[in-house]
Amino acid sequence: MITVLGAGTGAPVDADVLAGAALVVGGRRHLDAVRLPDTAERVVLGPLAPAxxxxxxYLEKGSRVVVLASGDPGFFGIVRVLAERFGPRxxxxxxxxxxxxAAFAxxxxxxxxAVVVSAHGRELRTAVNVCRARPKVAVLTGxxxxxAELAAALLHDPPVPGGSAAGPVAGPAPDSPGPEIASAPLPGGRVLVVASALGSADERVERVTPAEAAARDWGSDVSVVLCLDETRALGGVRTVAGAPAGPAGWALDEGEFTHRDSMITKFEVRALALARLGPRLGDLxxxxxxxxxxxxxxxxRLGAAVTAVEKAPDGVARIRANAAAHGVDVRVVHGAAPTALSGxxxxxxxxxxxGGRELPGIVAACARRARRTVVVAMAALDRVPAAREALTDAGFTCDGVLLQSSRLAPLPGDVTRLAATNPVFLLWGVRPPASSEGVTE
Structure with a gap:
């Protein structure tokens, strides 16, 4: 039998649990904090396979094994590995x-x-994207x-010509080629709560801004980092724990958004575009x-971190207003693609x-950077071949459809007709799996 004992967040290790153990496995600080039986072998956890x-x-000999772990070892802990190797029973x-x-307490x-995401031995970008998208996130570090690394990634800005990224939307100077950030890179004014050495005499819990966190050396005792939008940290009464449930519907009616002269992606087009984009928690x-x-x-609304790029100042204002109206965080970059994409x-x-004549270049620039898919909506037939070529040249498999729909519209006399919408071409390119080496969940 393997006894897996959670320790290190304040509760003392029961000496009776260790009594009679032939083998005790754990991190060095956990092993140093307990008195081991004189006859027990001690194994300091490093690479898991040898341990x-x-x-x-020891199990083959029928000996008793104790594994010391931090906190709850069934929560992003060693229980999964032990159960896979030796069986839960x-x-x-x-x-x-x-x-x-403990950190939230x-x-x-x-x-x-709260949404809990692990960056321990995993790609940091997923944790960063979750922190950008959700108001209450716990990040398990490594x-x-x-x-510092988490905060630096959250603060990452595109280059801003002639000034700071902060402040109100003013728009770039005439003929300025570069982008300007129209909202803070970390929407909602996030703060970080860094909890170190929880449960020990050296415990520290510090509330810092991302800029302060990025400038410090935090050492190796950090237990967890909370990323919080304090204006939304309490929320409402929950029935289901964890990330909030996805929206009950999508492809919202155009009337749900502020827009100019019907210049908005129609809901029929949006529905298929969302299906092909596949936005989810942890994505950008x-x-x-x-x-x-x-x-x-x-x-x-579907959980992704989002950056919106728009060159028109009034468009920037509308994006911010629509994001606020729907209670989501959208980072807005004021600038023209493809230049605005570089940072x-x-x-x-x-x-x-x-997109006008610049569309093929914009699509090509996006295709070079996208990890999974690019979706392009076009009203002009003439743009389709060049956009498709830009996707295939980047190694994407490409498909598309002409969307043409007719909506019910009332007529006098309490009758209904069909009102045709403008046809739209939707192309999508998907990067083959072999082209996504190094991408992890």
């Missing part, structure tokens, strides 16, 4: 308080509505993915030539709307 081999040898799991629960906040989506931001807002983080998916 698991030692555990297996050979485990006696005795959880402690998880670092996430120190902050005086409930956490049933080497190379600590508070670009909406290029965003106009009213209807696609950006819908992607954000942005690589997206998982891109939607390109509108």
């Amino acid at each position: 698991l081999d030692v555990v297996e040898r 050979r485990l006696d799991v005795r959880p402690g308080v998880s670092s996430v629960a 120190r902050a005086g906040l409930p956490w049933d509505d 080497p190379g993915a600590g508070p 989506v670009w909406d290029v030539g965003a106009g009213s931001g209807s696609v950006a807002v819908e992607c954000a 942005l983080d690589d997206p998982d998916a891109v939607f390109v709307g509108g």
Whole structure:
């Protein structure tokens, strides 16, 4: 039997649990904090495979094994690996308080509505995108993915000609080729709560801005980082824990958005575009030539982090207003593509709307950067071949459809007719799996 004991967040290790153990496995700080039986072998966890081999040898002899872990070892912990190797029935799991629960307790906040994401041994970009998209996130950190690295990624801006990224929307100077950030790179005024050495005499819980976090060396004792929009940290009463449920519907009616002279992606087009984009929690989506931001807002409602790129100052204002009206965070870049794309983080998916003669170049620039898919909406027949070529030249498999729909419209006399909408070409390119090496969940 393997006894898996959660420790390290304040609760002392019961000496009776260790009594009679032939093998005790754990991190160095956990092993140093307990008195081991004189006859027990001690294995300091490093690479898992050699430690698991030692555990297996002891189990084959019928010996008792104790594994010391942090907090709740069934929550992003070693229980998964042990259960996969030895089977759940050979485990006696005795959880402690998880670092996430302890950190939220120190902050005086409930956490049933928090999203928890691990950056320990994983790609940091997923945690960054979740922090951009959600108001209450706990990030489990690791080497190379600590508070400083997380904060630096959250603060990452495109280059801004002639000034700061902060402040009101003013628009670039005439003929300025570069982008301007129309909202903070981390929407909602996030703060970071960095919890270190939880449960020990050296425990520290510090509330810092992302800029302050990025400028510090936090050492190796960080337990968890909370990324919070404090204006939304309490939320409402929840029935289901974790990330909020997705919206009950999408492809919202055009009337749900502020727009100019019907210059908005129609809901029929938006429905298929969203299906091909596949926005989800942990993704980053670009909406290029965003106009009213209807696609950006819908992607954000489905859980993705979103950057909207728009060259018209009044369009920038509409995107911000529509995002606020729907309660989502959308980062807005005021500038013209493809120049405005150069400093942005690589997206998982891109939607390109509108576009004149520059469209093939914009599509090509997006295709070079997209990790998964690019979707292009066009009203002009003449643009289709060049856009398709830009996708295939970038190694994407390409498909498309002409969307033409007729909506019910009332007529005098309490009768109904069909009113045709303008036809729209929708192309989508998908990067083959072999072209996405290194991309991880």
